[in-house]
Amino acid sequence: MRAIPVSDGIHWVGAIDWNLRDFHGYETPRGTTYNAYLVAGTDKIALVDTVKAPFVGELLSRVAEVVDPALVDVIVVNHVEPDHNSGLPAVMAAMPKARVVASTAGVRGVADYHDGLVVEPVGADDSIDLGGRTLRFLPVSMVHWPDSMFTYCPEVTTLMPNDAFGQHMASAQRFADEVGVDLALEELGIYYANILMGLSTPVAKAVAKIGEVGWAPTVVAPSHGVIWRGDALGRAIEAYGSWTSNTMRDKVVVAYATMWGSTDELASRIADGIAAEGVEVSLHDLAVSPIATITHELLDAKGLLLGSPTLHRAMLFRVAGYLQWLAGLKPSGRMGGAFGSYGWSGGAVEQIGARMTEIGFQMIGSPYTQKFRPTADDLAAAFEWGRGFARAVKGA
Ligand code: FEO
Numbered sequence: 001m002r003a004i005p006v007s008d009g010i011h012w013v014g015a016i017d018w019n020l021r022d023f024h025g026y027e028t029p030r031g032t033t034y035n036a037y038l039v040a041g042t043d044k045i046a047l048v049d050t051v052k053a054p055f056v057g058e059l060l061s062r063v064a065e066v067v068d069p070a071l072v073d074v075i076v077v078n079h080v081e082p083d084h085n086s087g088l089p090a091v092m093a094a095m096p097k098a099r100v101v102a103s104t105a106g107v108r109g110v111a112d113y114h115d116g117l118v119v120e121p122v123g124a125d126d127s128i129d130l131g132g133r134t135l136r137f138l139p140v141s142m143v144h145w146p147d148s149m150f151t152y153c154p155e156v157t158t159l160m161p162n163d164a165f166g167q168h169m170a171s172a173q174r175f176a177d178e179v180g181v182d183l184a185l186e187e188l189g190i191y192y193a194n195i196l197m198g199l200s201t202p203v204a205k206a207v208a209k210i211g212e213v214g215w216a217p218t219v220v221a222p223s224h225g226v227i228w229r230g231d232a233l234g235r236a237i238e239a240y241g242s243w244t245s246n247t248m249r250d251k252v253v254v255a256y257a258t259m260w261g262s263t264d265e266l267a268s269r270i271a272d273g274i275a276a277e278g279v280e281v282s283l284h285d286l287a288v289s290p291i292a293t294i295t296h297e298l299l300d301a302k303g304l305l306l307g308s309p310t311l312h313r314a315m316l317f318r319v320a321g322y323l324q325w326l327a328g329l330k331p332s333g334r335m336g337g338a339f340g341s342y343g344w345s346g347g348a349v350e351q352i353g354a355r356m357t358e359i360g361f362q363m364i365g366s367p368y369t370q371k372f373r374p375t376a377d378d379l380a381a382a383f384e385w386g387r388g389f390a391r392a393v394k395g396a
Pocket residue numbers: 079081083084144145163223224
């Protein structure tokens with residue numbers, strides 16, 4: 001297993017999980033990586049982050065390409081979520097002389113996950129001198145958990161921000177400019193939308209803090225996916241700025257579930273109405289499109305329309321499930337609407353509207369609903385309903 005140079009004195013020694021297809025309940029069709037970095041000074045060697053437990057052997061074989069793992073002096077735990085921290089006990093066993101450091105919340109988190117591990121707290125005032133290479137620390141609560149921390153090596157201006165700037169993407173290449181910057185940015189957006197959207201305020205604060213403490217990274221090496229440098233880094237920072245500031249455009253996402261095709265027909269005509277107003281539209285059947293894709297589309301959209309027929313006096317489970325996903329991500333400042341067909345008892349669109357209001361959507365107008373198979377008049381009315389929503393979006 002090859003260790004890959006990142007900066008002078010820093011190697012990537014992480015693991016590639018080609019087969020991961022679900023993370024936190026959302027789809028990851030490209031797999032992921034668990035990145036760890038070996039920082040070698042003239043006096044000491046540090047490992048920044050570990051990996052998910054089944055991948056410890058892969059990490060250790062990469063470390064061994066650079067140095068005997070038993071000679072590692074320091075292990076930095078930037079984040080205690082198990083994708084990074086479940087391998088810690090086995091890594092510590094292979095690095096018996098290493099002191100282990102984490103943020104204060106990280107020390108508590110390691111104790112909650114593992115019995116009997118000794119971990120020292122570090123904070124923004126601390127640094128570890130490795131001899132010509134220094135590690136500095138920045139606790140960044142809620143990027144992604146309370147324990148999250150950034151680690152920085154000033155001599156080679158390399159930031160290791162764990163989940164921040166990560167993407168779930170397995171690849172043999174380690175840099176964004178090697179896999180293709182557009183692809184890396186797309187995966188960056190999918191990750192941000194589905195993991196960090198609801199944490200935009202702490203993410204924005206953490207990114208601002210990097211400059212405030214005088215760090216000026218030229219390489220940003222996250223814990224998932226590829227590493228950012230050069231022009232690609234500038235584009236990733238620009239994208240983060242847009243997402244943390246909740247920048248949206250005239251765009252509507254239409255997502256729906258259908259039983260016998262009526263709600264599907266309505267959705268298509270509603271989308272036609274939106275497009276007729278010159279507003280971008282992105283249409284998704286929840287039985288077909290991954291929720292990760294739909295949520296990524298919502299990241300820069302001003303509006304969301306959700307559709308469901310009524311079954312057992314309620315919305316279909318896929319719509320309820322998607323609303324639950326959104327409730328966790330807390331999209332803010334967006335307009336919403338509900339539509340769908342029914343047979344003898346309605347109820348779904350009212351439920352959707354109530355749940356969207358709870359989540360924070362500003363509901364526009366009345367829901368659009370019709371009985372059984374939509375007639376030509378129903379479809380014409382759905383088209384106009386879509387146009388009306390699009391006009392509200394344009395006027396916002
Ligand atoms: Fe990659 Fe929050 O763990």
